[in-house]
Amino acid sequence: MQASEFIWMDGEFIPFADARVHVLSHSLHYGNAVFEGIRAYSTPEGPAVLQLGAHVKRMFRSCRVLDMALPFSQAEMEAAILELVRRNGHKSCYIRPLVFRGAGPLGVLPKGNPIQVCVATWEWDSLHGDGGVDAGVDVGFSSWRRMAPGTHPSMAKASGNYLNSQLVVQEAVRHGYAEGLVLDVDGYLSEGSGENVFLVEDGEILTPPIGNSILAGITRGMVMEIAAELGIPVREARIPREAVFFCEEIFMTGTAAEITPVRSVDGRPLEKSAPGPVTKRLQEVFFARVKGEAPDKGGWLTHVSAPNA
Numbered sequence: 001m002q003a004s005e006f007i008w009m010d011g012e013f014i015p016f017a018d019a020r021v022h023v024l025s026h027s028l029h030y031g032n033a034v035f036e037g038i039r040a041y042s043t044p045e046g047p048a049v050l051q052l053g054a055h056v057k058r059m060f061r062s063c064r065v066l067d068m069a070l071p072f073s074q075a076e077m078e079a080a081i082l083e084l085v086r087r088n089g090h091k092s093c094y095i096r097p098l099v100f101r102g103a104g105p106l107g108v109l110p111k112g113n114p115i116q117v118c119v120a121t122w123e124w125d126s127l128h129g130d131g132g133v134d135a136g137v138d139v140g141f142s143s144w145r146r147m148a149p150g151t152h153p154s155m156a157k158a159s160g161n162y163l164n165s166q167l168v169v170q171e172a173v174r175h176g177y178a179e180g181l182v183l184d185v186d187g188y189l190s191e192g193s194g195e196n197v198f199l200v201e202d203g204e205i206l207t208p209p210i211g212n213s214i215l216a217g218i219t220r221g222m223v224m225e226i227a228a229e230l231g232i233p234v235r236e237a238r239i240p241r242e243a244v245f246f247c248e249e250i251f252m253t254g255t256a257a258e259i260t261p262v263r264s265v266d267g268r269p270l271e272k273s274a275p276g277p278v279t280k281r282l283q284e285v286f287f288a289r290v291k292g293e294a295p296d297k298g299g300w301l302t303h304v305s306a307p308n309a
């Protein structure tokens with residue numbers, strides 16, 4: 001990971017090497033941090049942050065779930081993110097805001113720990129590489145289940161949820177897969193360790209609803225918007241495990257993974273090679289839009305510097 005020049009921490013732009021925390025930081029012990037993953041894409045008008053408002057809003061909602069009051073407003077966080085991308089001089093980058101409880105008294109009940117906020121940026125390729133986006137990846141069902149409703153708050157992007165994700169992806173990679181597909185506690189398809197999942201069946205797009213222990217992905221939302229524009233029906237449905245073995249296409253979405261097709265599950269190749277026509281069409285529209293090569297119909301991009309500035 002290439003160090004950027006600055007990290008924004010608690011309201012200030014500080015050198016990368018100075019962004020430190022104490023080992024007794026509460027969140028390090030109890031997993032109660034909240035984070036976001038955002039991308040800035042290179043466009044003809046310079047870098048533009050994709051869905052800035054939606055990501056910051058989700059971060060504030062995650063904090064509400066964890067009962068953490070941020071010492072900054074949404075507008076202040078958005079401004080800090082834009083300024084950081086500008087100061088770090090990225091053409092494109094990944095952006096990682098993190099809210100955590102800092103050093104103070106330990107004990108599970110958070111009491112007297114300062115709520116700290118930082119934002120870091122770095123240049124990051126697609127999670128499964130350009131090869132993954134172009135040709136698809138091999139995935140396998142995880143032996144782990146997603147968090148059951150009423151246990152961990154899957155709708156909050158809380159660090160503690162990523163203990164489950166790490167068990168999933170470590171096992172998947174150990175078995176030679178790029179990613180694990182995870183079932184929810186009832187045995188229905190949930191998501192990947194860091195991606196939402198979609199199936200294409202009889203020309204219709206299917207994806208698990210929020211009730212299947214997923215993170216309500218922002219890329220998921222954009223894909224659903226594009227599909228609606230293209231007249232491709234999308235349905236949120238409880239999906240049984242076996243559907244992946246006869247559907248026409250599978251793809252995964254996420255800020256890091258973008259739109260990554262799946263070419264095999266559990267060592268069983270899909271009937272047709274990835275990406276299938278629906279996945280391909282969605283990718284074309286998505287990438288053209290986020291890279292500023294097609295009109296920004298949904299108002300998804302926030303340019304880091306005002307055009308012509």
Ligand code: PPE
Pocket residue numbers: 036037038127165191192193194195196214215216217218219220253254255256257
């Ligand atoms: N589910 C999970 C569990 C998840 O972590 C992500 C994002 C998504 C779905 C897709 O959400 P969205 O990015 O809003 O479309 N995972 C982030 C972290 C990945 C990482 O490797 O770190 C991301 O993609 O930034």
